[in-house]
Amino acid sequence: MSKRLGERMKCNICNELMKEETDYYICPYCSYALKRKIESKETQYKRYLAHKYDENYISYMKNLTREIDFNNKLVLDFGCGQQPCLSKIYLNSKFVNYDLFFYPNEDYKLNKYDLILIIEVIEHLENPYDVLNELTNLLKEDGKIMIHTMLYDEKTDFRNWWYTRDITHISFFKKETFAKACKRLNLKMELINGFIVLSNN
Template sequence: MCYSSAYPFQDEKFQHTYYYCQNCEFIFLDEKHIVSSKKEVEVYERHDNNFQNKGYVKMFERFIESNIKPFEDKLKTALDFGCGPGPVLAEMLRQRGIEVDIYDLYFYPEKVYEHKSYDLITSTEVFEHLEDPVKTTKLLKTHLNHGGYLAIMTRFHPRSTIEFNKWFYRIDPTHIAFYQPKTFEVIADKLGMKLVQYDSTDSLVLKKI
């Protein structure tokens, strides 16, 4: 990620190796443990991502309130990148008068964003699956209008490796990349973006400057 050296650590439960960079605080799973796309889709299909799932809707209400509402008057168009099988967030943004395109590698694979750019890109519960987060962020940046926002949700890891090994979020076999706000600051610096806000648990906003 930042070309500093990352030190390896092991978890006892799965005998997986992770690497932890002390500079950007990025943690990533050794690539030999990364699951196939087929297995990945099977895990996604077990998720219950729809409007009937109240916890899921509540999670997005909170996400919108803190990470989108502060910039909302500037937002006319949006892309929900990695929307999953049931595009709930997209629908919630549409209800707020924003025009929303959706894309998902597995469920809505048509690259509708290809010749377009947006005021806002949302990417929730996506970054923990990425093998190359810088590359993906760079791609998303090219589809943002100048001054546009990239609002991301992914659980921030609990810095200590002991806590990390006990952490529920890393048990999902498709979760391979884990961040702290610092990680996104490093990514932003690399790409000419700015980390404009973040919270203590799982959300942040990058701005294209």
């Protein structure tokens, strides 16, 4: 993060100044919320290592993605985790797995994709717009970015929400937050089966 002491925090999504609260920065324009306390990479890594990749996880992922057409696609599983399972479930697609901690090979940047999956990853990023911007450049003309994260709205009891309690979750979004990001990225946004789906206009 590029903030220096005494500088006000700018929103990574819309570039406006954020409101500084005790434990969060919150953007009054797009509702993007960023935790002020971000754990060290070591602490994050330990948390990710403790993640269980059991049958329950595999069936959760299978169920979550069951409506997606994976036929003959080049797919980037961005932030695939320690044991990427989608590439083993959908054998009719060609997968590239990338994960900052577990599959850090940046060769994924050399391809253009039909489908880029960001499943339960974006809430872990402190610069989500920058990442979306980079990934947008890796989309084929008719490609799609599919994001899965929990959105909050005006009814959410934000500070008591379980999603904000996870120490590795640092970025939180409303639907409007993504709408703002899409406007900047010149992408179209749809909500389909719990996914935020971005595609070229």
